Amino acid sequence: MHLQQPHLCLGHCPHGVTCDPTAVTCCHLSHRSFHPPSPCAGSAWGRGMLSVWVGTQGRDSPCSGSPWWMVAHGAVTELCAGSSPEPGISAIHAGSQLQGTPAVPRQSRRRKSVAIAYEAGQGEGAEARWEPPRWREQLQRIRQMRSGRDAPVDEMGVHRCYDTSAPPEVRRYQVLLALMLSSQTKDQVTSAAMLRLRRRGLTVDSVLQMDEESLGHIIYPVGFWRNKVKYIKQTTAILKQKYGGDIPSTVEELVQLPGVGPKMAHLAMHIAWDSVAGIAVDTHVHRISNRLQWVKKETKSPEQTRVALEQWLPRDLWKEINWLLVGFGQQTCLPVSPRCSQCLNQDICPAAKRP
Incomplete structure (x- = not known):
């Protein structure tokens, strides 16, 4: 050469x-x-x-x-x-x-x-990596507003719905079922449905032995309860056949289960496996992230918001952010008529209604 x-x-x-x-x-x-x-x-x-x-x-x-x-x-x-x-x-x-x-x-x-x-x-x-201005200050003020831990998610969220005395694989199964029931459903309704199921002995085998009519009667009135009955039966059969009655330990496998979406998969990893694979984004996290302009450009779905947040939010905050914003969205930053006058971020929130 x-x-x-x-x-x-x-x-x-x-x-x-x-x-x-x-x-x-x-x-x-x-x-x-x-x-x-x-x-x-x-x-x-x-x-x-x-x-x-x-x-x-x-x-x-x-x-x-x-x-x-x-x-x-x-x-x-x-x-x-x-x-x-x-x-x-x-x-x-x-x-x-x-x-x-x-x-x-x-x-x-x-x-x-x-x-x-x-x-x-x-x-x-x-x-340079983008990050929203003043986000740390906004986050700290939300932590201050959530310090009482008295939102519905704190008292009746999925982490409160499973039997802590059950064997580990049973606890994980109950976490997954609670997440499936919680979609488009208030925490109070999900918690009550899980309590009724647990009284019947909530395990993979007990659900497989239950007919769809009985299962529907127990979980009613959760949102879309008829579809959830089918998803629960199908998913439970897959868990029995493929995972020995346990639940998958990766997001990729969890989202392949009928009725399990990305938010449920990430929360299952957080709660059932104590592992952080991504940010769990529901309607509250999606709405508040856009109002605070924590996304570089407006997002149209929770999954788009998850991707946008993970591009800049430090990984050590990924688990906490769901709990913080869900409770904040239930109490203060409501979907309709947000209580801006009660919000500590009123002066630095781009979407705040100021007097």
């Missing part, structure tokens, strides 16, 4: 070989790996500058024999026309120059559009 410009290396090769600046070949070019932003640790390539590889057509080319060239002394020549050696590459035109460096003319080849790779996060256009 031959250099088009003999003085590319100005120091020591990262592989431990001293490069001869007068030689025709350069030691580092015998190595196939791509090391942005500088192929040689001692060379004069600054942070964020273009990396260089020089090759000849058909010899050690990463582009299956196509001509590939890089930057030598500031002049961009030709690099893998039509392809690139690394992902995340943007295109510039051959002949572009680094500031303050003279172009080296090419005599025998037409200049083509080329692709130049930047090290991730080092280009001038690298974007």
Whole structure:
């Protein structure tokens, strides 16, 4: 492999070989790996500058024999026309120059559009991670408002609905059933339905032995109770056959169960498995996140909100945020006629109604 410009290396090769600046070949070019932003640790390539590889057509080319060239002394020549050696590459035109460096003319080849790779996060256009302004202050004030722990979710939420004295796999099954019942249902109604089921001995086997009519009579009046009867029977059969009566231990498997969505899956991981795989976003978390503008742009569904929140919210807050915002949404930031006058965030909430 031959250099088009003999003085590319100005120091020591990262592989431990001293490069001869007068030689025709350069030691580092015998190595196939791509090391942005500088192929040689001692060379004069600054942070964020273009990396260089020089090759000849058909010899050690990463582009299956196509001509590939890089930057030598500031002049961009030709690099893998039509392809690139690394992902995340943007295109510039051959002949572009680094500031303050003279172009080296090419005599025998037409200049083509080329692709130049930047090290991730080092280009001038690298974007800093977005986060909403004053979110920490808003969060702390919500914690203060929730310090009484007296919202319906605190007293009758899913974490209160299972038998703490039951075997671990039974407790996890009861958590999952409570989550399935809680969809589109007030906590008070879910809690009462779970209490009736537990009085019958709420296990995988007891539900499998129960006919749909009896099950429907017990869980009524939870929202969409007829559909939930079918989902509960189907899911329970799958748990018996595939998981030995326990519930899956991953979000990916949980959402495959009939009647189990992403919010339920993440809460099941939190409560049943004491594991945080993501943020559980229900209608309260979705609504409040948009009102506080905790999403970069407005989201249309809880799942979109989950993705948006996980892009910036520190992971150690993922479990707490559901509990905080659900209770806050039940007591203060109501769906209709929110109680802004009682909210400590009134002066810093973008959606607040101010006197």
